[in-house]
Amino acid sequence: MAQNTYEHGDDANEDIRPYCYIGQHDSARSETLSDLQYGQVLNAGFSFVTTPVTNEHFRQRVTELASRSISELDKSEIPSCHPDPIVPPLTTEDTSLFPSPTTGGLIAYSSPWLDLCSGNAAVSSISRQVLNLEIAYANFCGVRTIVIPGPRQDSIKAGNHQGVAQYARAIQEALVIGTRLNFVIHLPMYREPGLEEQTDVLSTTVLGENGDRSQPQGEEIDIFSSWDTWHTIRSVCEYDSRLFAAVRMPRMLPGNEVQTRWFSEPVQYLTFGPKSFQTNKAGYPSLTKRHQDMIMTYMRLKIAPYFMLYDVGPEVKAIEEQIEQLAAEEFPTLSQAAQQPKKHNHKTIELNRYASYLRYVESQQQPVSALEQATLTNFQDWLQSPLQPLSDNLESVTYEVFEGDPVKYNQYELAIGKALADWSHQRKPTSSPTGAVVIAVAGSGRGPLVTRALRASENTGVPVQVWAVEKNPNAYVYLLRQNQMVWGGRVTVVKTDMRAWKGPIVGGTADQPEHGQVDILVSELLGSFGDNELSPECLDGIQHVLAKPHGISIPESYTAHLSPISTPRLHADISRRSPMDPNAFETPWVVRLFQLDFVAQRVPSHERFQQAWEFVHPLPQSTMDRIEARRSGGVVGGGGGSMAGGVGANDHNSRHCHLTFVCRDRGVIHGLAGYFESVLYRPHASNKELVELSTLPDAIDKKSKDMISWFPIFFPLKQPLYFPPDSELEVSMWRQTDDTKVWYEWTVEAFMWVSEAQRVKVGASEMCSSRQVACLM
Structure with a gap:
């Protein structure tokens, strides 16, 4: 049957x-x-x-x-x-x-x-x-x-x-x-x-x-x-x-x-x-x-x-006939029931x-999977405002979500372990009088990276001295408790903005302490686009404590990547929000993109996911000197900076990209999907693999499989942009700063080839700007 x-x-x-x-x-x-x-x-x-x-x-x-x-x-x-x-x-x-x-x-x-x-x-x-x-x-x-x-x-x-x-x-x-x-x-x-x-x-x-x-x-x-x-x-x-x-x-x-x-x-x-x-x-x-x-x-x-x-x-008619037959068999009259033998092969x-x-x-x-049930499925195509880690103090539940991803912290532990092993193998001098490698975790949150740093030290046998720097006064209390209950007092917890921290205390008096330097600086300040939570600005501000010339930054670098996408559900969602939120279409949203169509094709020299820009740490000293000169007003002519109202002290962190995507089939785009990749540590030996993180759909399984700490970022367009077959989409994006905040501006143009040497523009989006919802420094 x-x-x-x-x-x-x-x-x-x-x-x-x-x-x-x-x-x-x-x-x-x-x-x-x-x-x-x-x-x-x-x-x-x-x-x-x-x-x-x-x-x-x-x-x-x-x-x-x-x-x-x-x-x-x-x-x-x-x-x-x-x-x-x-x-x-x-x-x-x-x-x-x-x-x-x-x-x-x-x-x-x-x-x-x-x-x-x-x-x-x-x-x-x-x-x-x-x-x-x-x-x-x-x-x-x-x-x-x-x-x-x-x-x-x-x-x-x-x-x-x-x-x-x-x-x-x-x-x-x-x-x-x-x-x-x-x-x-x-x-x-x-x-x-x-x-x-x-x-x-x-x-x-x-x-x-x-x-x-x-x-x-x-x-x-x-x-x-x-x-x-x-x-x-x-x-x-x-x-x-x-x-x-x-x-x-x-x-x-x-x-x-x-x-x-x-x-x-x-x-x-x-x-x-x-x-x-x-x-x-x-x-x-x-x-x-x-x-x-x-x-x-x-x-x-x-x-x-x-x-x-x-x-x-x-067939409904067949059902009616079958029902009548079943009714006749199941509910006979009293006289019929007395004459009929019992049947047990009732039809259904x-x-x-x-x-x-x-x-x-x-x-x-x-x-x-258990992970999909608890986290991933619920977050499908759900718009979230980006974090403001410098201007806001995060709640414990937010830290707890981050800490629920073992893949990220396994990679960080691997990076710290390799850095310690290389440091020991190369016999580099340490910043501690005891010979221990000094590690500072900048932006410690509730301390998961501190735990991994201590574990990396135990696994490699390289002694360390760990400092946990955190500006959130509530998280600071939690770190103190962790140091008592979990770390056994092996960590020095400091409550301050990392950019104001003068470094580990190595001597002096309580009124005039003497500050030392840090050998390995570890941070997890990366956002969905790599730099959208002000990782460059934060690490610039704490770079002065990093020992020269051997100091190591983990991460070492990170790159932002873009791809135009079609996502009608998100466009409809943002449209419903826009009457109450006039900046809805100019907000870079953090979202687990799932129900989408990547409209661009993979062709030579024009990939589906293209790099927008890169940040590297630590910066050269010459760059740091110029930054300090601008901040102190030492630039000849005053120095107005690239944006009105600033002195240009953060101009080195502004970026611009112009990318070309090839679309074979006609379609419509509703915005840009943003991803990032990061090199946490580059081993000294050239034959050893890099320790990396990636959220790129075509690279995440190779570099950090099953990592869920970061969802992509979505840069919406105010109006959907329709394009014909065999089009090229030109994406222009800027990372802007006026020394007090950072924001993005983006626009998309569609071109179609009419001859071997000529294109015509067939459409363009408005210029979008997140300045009204900028990330505050």
């Missing part, structure tokens, strides 16, 4: 896997299911069912109205002045959908015969009115979601953009009417023949036009045209948070470029018809390995799409084969 074909395994309950919801849709259904029919469909393995809002009686009424209106319009003396026909209100004969306890569990499906894209004014007006009637009535009945069949032809076809624009305008109006509804536009992933609605549209019925505007056989298929139509609709509707897409799955999946494009969109349903499946050797429906991989990718989303099976059964309704197969695919997913 079908339900026994795909086994979940005995240990399925031991692992936590994402759960999928499977719905049933019948494109030929014209009446709402009765409660009994609804229950039987659920028993066949489905979680929800679709229902039409109106029936065939209403369709006939509307068709007659459309025919009369077109006839009157043809006879009108001045057609442009002829009033549009008015669709009468619904009656009890027009619908079988009524408010009930089960209505909230139904998914409404708008009439597929509507032709919102029709070039005939009467037909398009009637279709729009009918849609509004269905929306208003579904909203009244308590339905929460309505699926609306999308246009049957895309705007990429010459002369058809008016139709898609009309459709988008109708959806925009419907959103105002259905205030409590979520709207789902049903579109194919691409125009594979056979994926469209089979019902004739209104223009075909009353005008005899070819209403099937699907892809003609033999014609080349544009695999992005369906997405183009969706982009037009949601752009007209201004990325409304109640507007979603339902994607019809083709039998042949396109390339990853199309799949990732749809993955970045707010997809509410993945819909599968009989043509999406193939038959396996046992005669049961199955999906290709690529389909299964795609499903598993979607299932890792925090809000995963539902699955909808259409036109694959079960079988699970739907297609739903059973999707349950099998669900069971084949990798279990969700």
Whole structure:
């Protein structure tokens, strides 16, 4: 039997896997299911069912109205002045959908015969009115979601953009009417023949036009045209948070470029018809390995799409007959019961084969790790304001989140251990009279790096003297307790801003102490973009305590990297925030980017992720001397600095980059994704590997696998930037400073080649600036 074909395994309950919801849709259904029919469909393995809002009686009424209106319009003396026909209100004969306890569990499906894209004014007006009637009535009945069949032809076809624009305008109006509804536009992933609605549209019925505007056989298929139509609709509707897409799955999946494009969109349903499946050797429906991989990718989303099976059964009539047969067997009359022998082979309704197969695919997913459950999944595409570590004192829970990542601290411990081993091997002089290597942890927080420094000393056998420097008075108390309870008094805790610290006390008196230097300076001041939490400025300020010439900074260097991305969900989220937060679109947000599309291609000399700039520590002494001269007013001519209001003391930390990204396929970008890489320590021996950290998607597994301490940073654009095929995106970004704060400015331009030697600009974003939310020094 079908339900026994795909086994979940005995240990399925031991692992936590994402759960999928499977719905049933019948494109030929014209009446709402009765409660009994609804229950039987659920028993066949489905979680929800679709229902039409109106029936065939209403369709006939509307068709007659459309025919009369077109006839009157043809006879009108001045057609442009002829009033549009008015669709009468619904009656009890027009619908079988009524408010009930089960209505909230139904998914409404708008009439597929509507032709919102029709070039005939009467037909398009009637279709729009009918849609509004269905929306208003579904909203009244308590339905929460309505699926609306999308246009049957895309705007990429010459002369058809008016139709898609009309459709988008109708959806925009419907959103105002259905205030409590979520709207789902049903579109194919691409125009594979056979994926469209089979019902004739209104223009075909009353005008005899070819209403099937699907892809003609033999014609080349544009695999992005369906997405183009969706982009037009949601752009007209201004990325409304109640507007979603339902994607019809083709039998042949396109390339990853199309799949990732749809993955970045707010997809509410993945819909599968009989043509999406193939038959396996046992005669049961199955999906290709690529389909299964795609499903598993979607299932890792925090809000995963539902699955909808259409036109694959079960047949409602067959269910009714089976129910009658079961009723006759289970509830005979008293006389019949006395005459019939007892039966034990009662028939039951079988699970739907297609739903059973999707349950099998669900069971084949990798279990969700404990880390994903607790941290990563909850943070998917969740906007967080960047930290202000210098101007704000962080709370203990914030430190605790950082400390929950063992990978980062393992790398730091490895870097400190190698630095100590090299120091001992090279017999470098130390800054301590006892011969111990002096380590200072700048910005100690709750002390995880201090613990790792002590452990590295124990593992290498190199004695150390550790100083923990922290400005947060609350964290300072915690560090003192750690020194008593965990470190055994081996650490000297100092409460001060690291930039004001004069170094370890090596002698003198309480009033006039003598300060020494530090051999190894360790810090974890890196932000999501490397420098966005003022690591350069902080390490510049404490560099004076580093011993010369042997002093070591961990990290030694870090680089910032960028890539343009499409992320409609984040754009919609920021749009909702912007009325209350005028700086929402000019804030660099920290976010675990997950549901996105990297639009750039990997081509020679133009990588998908490109380096914006680099910072190196410690700085040359000549640079430090110039900084001090500017700060003290010793620059000839006064020195105004690169920004008005400053003396230029921090100009050496300003940066600028201009990057070119190549985009083969057309698309839209909503901002820039920012990442960083860092060299914590470079071993003395050239044949030894660097100790590194990386958040780059294509390098993190090699350099710091499973590290979660830093989520990427997102630089949004105020308006989405659409670009045509074979475009180049020019990204310009600046790291600006006026000696009191640091901020970023960014802009993107799109160019298209028109000849071998000439490009034309086809679009550009506004200049964005985070100056109003700058990081304070």
